Amino acid sequence: MTYSFRHTDPMLAGTLVKEKVKCGRKNCRCARGKKLHGWYYYLYWRDYPNGGTLKKDYVPRADVKILENAIKAAKKKDNEEKSVLQICRQLFKQLPTL
Numbered sequence: 001m002t003y004s005f006r007h008t009d010p011m012l013a014g015t016l017v018k019e020k021v022k023c024g025r026k027n028c029r030c031a032r033g034k035k036l037h038g039w040y041y042y043l044y045w046r047d048y049p050n051g052g053t054l055k056k057d058y059v060p061r062a063d064v065k066i067l068e069n070a071i072k073a074a075k076k077k078d079n080e081e082k083s084v085l086q087i088c089r090q091l092f093k094q095l096p097t098l
């Protein structure tokens with residue numbers, strides 16, 4: 001039971017993925033498997049507070065950089081918290097037993 005930002009900010013624990021898509025129109029070039037549309041950005045993330053189901057959200061191009069930076073910052077913070085936790089655990093193990 002370790003604390004993780006995955007539970008408080010599940011979207012920031014996600015992954016940005018660049019994808020090409022089919023638009024759904026039958027007579028479009030993409031329907032024949034040629035030249036899909038794109039690139040489009042999607043965020044895949046697990047909804048940890050609600051059972052961890054995989055979710056996918058479209059990310060507007062204007063938000064990609066902002067989200068990328070937010071994800072990076074969240075992961076960095078998470079790693080820092082994990083290492084602090086590890087140091088605490090090690091210190092605790094080294095305590096002399098009474």
Ligand SMILES: [Zn+2]
Nearest residue numbers: 022023028030
């Ligand atoms: Zn199309």
